[in-house]
Amino acid sequence: MSSGVTKSQILSLYKQLMRESQKFPNYNFRSYALRRVRDAFKEAKNVTDPKLAVKEFNYAKENLDIIKRQVLIGEMYRTEKLVIENVR
Amino acid sequence: MFSLSKNMFPILFKNYPRKVSLKDYISVLTLECQKLYSNKVDEKFALNHEDFGRPLYFDAQATTPVDPRVLDAMLPYLVSYHGNPHSRTHAYGWESESAVEKAREQVAQLIGADPKEIIFTSGATESNNISIKGVARFYAPRKKHIVTTQIEHKCVLDSCRALEGEGFKVTYLPVEQNGIIKLNELENALTPETSLVSIMTINNEIGVKQPIADIGAICKSKKVFFHTDAAQAVGKIPIDVNKMNIDLMSISGHKVYGPKGIGALYIRRRPRVRIEPIQSGGGQERGMRSGTVPTPLAVGLGAACEIADREMAYDHAWMEKLSQRFLDKINSKLSHVIRNGDPKESYPGCVNLSFAFVEGESLLMALKDVALSSGSACTSASLEPSYVLRAIGTDEDLAHSSIRFGLGRFTTVEEVDYTAEKTIRHVERLREMSPLWEMVQEGVDIKTIQWSQH
Numbered sequence: 001m002s003s004g005v006t007k008s009q010i011l012s013l014y015k016q017l018m019r020e021s022q023k024f025p026n027y028n029f030r031s032y033a034l035r036r037v038r039d040a041f042k043e044a045k046n047v048t049d050p051k052l053a054v055k056e057f058n059y060a061k062e063n064l065d066i067i068k069r070q071v072l073i074g075e076m077y078r079t080e081k082l083v084i085e086n087v088r
Numbered sequence: 089m090f091s092l093s094k095n096m097f098p099i100l101f102k103n104y105p106r107k108v109s110l111k112d113y114i115s116v117l118t119l120e121c122q123k124l125y126s127n128k129v130d131e132k133f134a135l136n137h138e139d140f141g142r143p144l145y146f147d148a149q150a151t152t153p154v155d156p157r158v159l160d161a162m163l164p165y166l167v168s169y170h171g172n173p174h175s176r177t178h179a180y181g182w183e184s185e186s187a188v189e190k191a192r193e194q195v196a197q198l199i200g201a202d203p204k205e206i207i208f209t210s211g212a213t214e215s216n217n218i219s220i221k222g223v224a225r226f227y228a229p230r231k232k233h234i235v236t237t238q239i240e241h242k243c244v245l246d247s248c249r250a251l252e253g254e255g256f257k258v259t260y261l262p263v264e265q266n267g268i269i270k271l272n273e274l275e276n277a278l279t280p281e282t283s284l285v286s287i288m289t290i291n292n293e294i295g296v297k298q299p300i301a302d303i304g305a306i307c308k309s310k311k312v313f314f315h316t317d318a319a320q321a322v323g324k325i326p327i328d329v330n331k332m333n334i335d336l337m338s339i340s341g342h343k344v345y346g347p348k349g350i351g352a353l354y355i356r357r358r359p360r361v362r363i364e365p366i367q368s369g370g371g372q373e374r375g376m377r378s379g380t381v382p383t384p385l386a387v388g389l390g391a392a393c394e395i396a397d398r399e400m401a402y403d404h405a406w407m408e409k410l411s412q413r414f415l416d417k418i419n420s421k422l423s424h425v426i427r428n429g430d431p432k433e434s435y436p437g438c439v440n441l442s443f444a445f446v447e448g449e450s451l452l453m454a455l456k457d458v459a460l461s462s463g464s465a466c467t468s469a470s471l472e473p474s475y476v477l478r479a480i481g482t483d484e485d486l487a488h489s490s491i492r493f494g495l496g497r498f499t500t501v502e503e504v505d506y507t508a509e510k511t512i513r514h515v516e517r518l519r520e521m522s523p524l525w526e527m528v529q530e531g532v533d534i535k536t537i538q539w540s541q542h
Contacts, residue, residue, distance in 0.1 A: 028145070028498035029156055039402070063157075070156035083141035083457045084506050 004054040013060055014041050020067045025074045027082045033067060143459045144503045148494035149292050149320060149438055150465040154388070155345035155497070161391035162347065165384035173381050174372055184383045191390025195352050198393040199337065200328035204357060207373040208381045208389070211351035212319035213243040215338035216286075218353055218377065219315040220247040222363030223284045223336070224256055231283035237261045237269055238479040239296075240288055241317055242466050248286075257281070266430035267296035267480045274303065278310045285314050289321035293463045293476040293492060294429030295438025297325070304333030313361055319343050319351075323396030324404065324435060329354055335361050341385065345497060346392030350385035353377070403497050404436070410495050410504050411436040417508035422515055424528075428477060428490060439493040442486040445525040446518045451491060454514040458507050461492055 014037070021033035040060070047053050145153070165187060173188045175181025189203070196203040209215045224234055236248055238260045248258045259277045261269050269287065278285070285307050289300050300316060307314035314333060319340035321327060329337060334354070341350040355361050355376065369378025396403075418425055424444035443451065448462045449471060463474035473487030482490070493507070519525040524534055 024156075028153070028500065031500045031502075032498045033156075036402075066157055066160045070160055073159070074156075079142060081141045082144060083139045084144060084502055086141045087139060087506070 004050040005057045010041075010057065013057065013064065017060065017064050017067065020064060020071060023071045023075075024067075025071075025078050027085055029070075029074065139457055141457075143457050144507060145459050146493050146495070146499070146503075146507060147459050147461050147465075148496035148499070149295075149343075149492065150461060150494070151342045151348065152345045152496050153498060154342075154347055155392060155395060157395055158346055158388050158391045162384045162388040165387050169383070171383075173383050173386075174370070187383055188381050188386045191386045194390035194394040194397075195339065196354075198323060198327075198397045199339075199354060200330055201354050202357065205329075205354055207353050207355060207376050208386050209351045209353050209373075209377050210349060211342075212241075212317060212338040212340035213351075214377075215340075215351050215353035216241070216243045216315075216317055217247050218363060218366055219336040219338065219355075220244060220284065220286055221251065221366060222376070223313055223315070223361065224251050225254075225364040226362050227283040228256070231281050233257045233259070233279055233281040234284050234286065235259045235261060235274065235277045235282055235312075236286045237263060237288070239263055239267060239291055239293075239476045240286065241292060241319075242464070244286055244288070244317060261287075263296075263479055265481050266433070267291060267294050267428075267476075268430055268433060269298060269303075271299065271302055271306065275306055275310075278306070278312055282310070282312050285312055286317070287314075288317040288319075289327070290318070290325070290435045290438070291429070291476065292320050292438075293474055294440045294480065295320075295434040295436075296429040297321075297433045297435060299433075300327075300334070301332045307335075308333045320435065320438070323393060323400065324407075324437065326400065329356070339389075341389040341392065344389075344392045344396050347385050347388040350382060350389045352389060399497070406497070407435075407437040407495055410499055410501065411439050413501065414439060414493065414495075414504050414508050417505070418511065421512045426486060428480065428482060437495040439495070440490055441493065442482065442490040443515050444486060444489060445522050445528065446489050446515050448489045448491055450518060451489070451511075451514055454518070455507075455510055457510060461494075462490055463492060 017037045018034065021030060021037055024030035024033055044053075044056050047056060165184070169180070169183050169187070171178070171180025171182075171184040173181065173184040175184075188208070192203045192206045192208075195201075195206050209218065220234065224232075232255065234248060234251060234256060236244060236258065245260075248256075248260075252258050261273055261277060263269050274285070274287075285303065287298055287300075287303055290297055303316075304314050313335040315336035315338075316334055317338045318327060319338055320343060322337075322339045323344035327334075327337075335356045337354040339352040339354070341352075342348040353376075355363070363376060365376050365378065367378050370380075372378050372381060415427070418441070422443070426442040426444065428440040428442060429438075452460055452462060461468050463476065467474060473482075473484065473490070477487040477490060495504070528534060
């Protein structure tokens with residue numbers, strides 16, 4: 001990922017995505033978001049094409065905005081916790 | 089009683105040495121006795137729900153939650169852009185129209201079709217009705233025969249039943265023990281009179297995958313239109329309408345993490361498939377399905393299809409991992425568990441299990457921490473065993489003890505572990521109560537018993 005996006009930019013975006021995903025009030029959405037973000041960054045680790053890297057970076061940024069909005073909506077319509085969340 | 093009092097004495101003497109009066113002694117004895125007795129029963133048979141909270145969702149074949157990304161795409165069309173997509177005279181109409189057309193492209197992209205071949209409907213039920221009744225009625229003057237299978241969804245079978253009332257002939261193909269049709273039986277069923285073959289891609293109850301590409305090839309060679317109900321398959325397994333020679337295909341929104349109330353119908357243009365529309369009206373959707381297209385829902389379906397296209401391999405790997413983990417756990421602890429449907433040629437997210445010597449309904453009641461179903465949602469109100477299980481030759485008793493575990497994109501490993509553990513515990517508990525299970529443990533073959541009639 002030479003030109004286009006720097007390593008620190010990617011790291012910062014990853015941290016932001018994980019932090020925001022953690023805020024999903026819905027257990028299933030939260031678990032999925034965390035798992036998906038982690039796996040997507042792991043998968044994209046070997047991307048060398050700068051054009052593709054920028055594309056992936058922008059896709060991640062779009063998703064960060066989606067997560068931020070959806071977390072807000074989820075907070076507005078909270079439900080009772082799942083049985084599995086009360087076990088632990 | 090003797091063994092009970094024998095167990096009582098050490099407890100009593102430890103806690104209440106010598107000084108205890110006779111009156112106290114008796115009251116303590118009865119109290120401890122009750123406690124001991126009830127504990128013993130508790131462990132074995134009692135239903136104690138110590139957990140609280142909303143149940144886990146394990147019914148992904150009935151419906152799936154709306155993906156937050158899908159909702160995010162829909163919201164602008166619920167909040168800001170309310171135009172009628174068919175209004176050609178102003179900007180409100182144009183913006184809605186372009187959104188609907190983009191959604192059409194997204195749906196087409198997922199199945200390898202041309203956007204012009206996609207029409208929006210209210211769901212897979214409507215798509216199935218339009219395909220079956222529409223094609224049959226249009227070609228009725230020359231062809232009056234339809235071929236389908238015994239394990240189709242209710243709406244396909246019911247449409248066929250309706251056509252039988254109109255004088256059509258319908259062949260209901262049987263399936264083998266594993267739930268898959270025999271291709272030579274299909275070939276033999278086709279006559280020059282046949283206008284349509286309708287076979288579902290993935291069964292909603294047992295998750296069996298039919299050999300769609302082979303069926304498509306047979307239908308093409310015999311010049312019969314091929315319709316497939318792919319509500320359970322779209323977005324989950326790769327589908328290409330051209331490679332598989334599919335002429336009509338039903339798609340549902342709420343099975344691909346999209347909204348409820350929208351679906352799509354793929355209908356081939358070359359060679360052209362003609363249908364008689366069911367709904368009369370303004371002639372939207374190329375006259376095949378009149379009625380205003382619901383822009384937010386169509387946008388939602390489009391977004392869901394795009395996400396499914398992108399995530400298909402990832403989701404499928406997750407399904408395989410979860411279902412394997414679930415089956416391993418169940419099989420490591422329980423015997424006499426039968427998986428309904430072919431173990432290989434099926435969608436891993438649908439696991440239909442029969443727990444022998446356990447009544448399915450009581451297991452469902454016991455597993456109230458998990459949202460499960462014994463079959464399709466349409467028939468979940470009745471206690472009758474499903475016609476799908478009967479079609480694959482499941483014994484009456486096993487059909488009564490079947491449960492479908494539906495895994496989805498948002499199911500977690502912890503949920504699978506929790507469900508497996510609960511299932512094992514309750515199956516063991518219920519079997520413990522069953523006299524039949526006791527007899528099996530003693531080596532009696534249940535099938536050889538002559539039950540006396542009263």
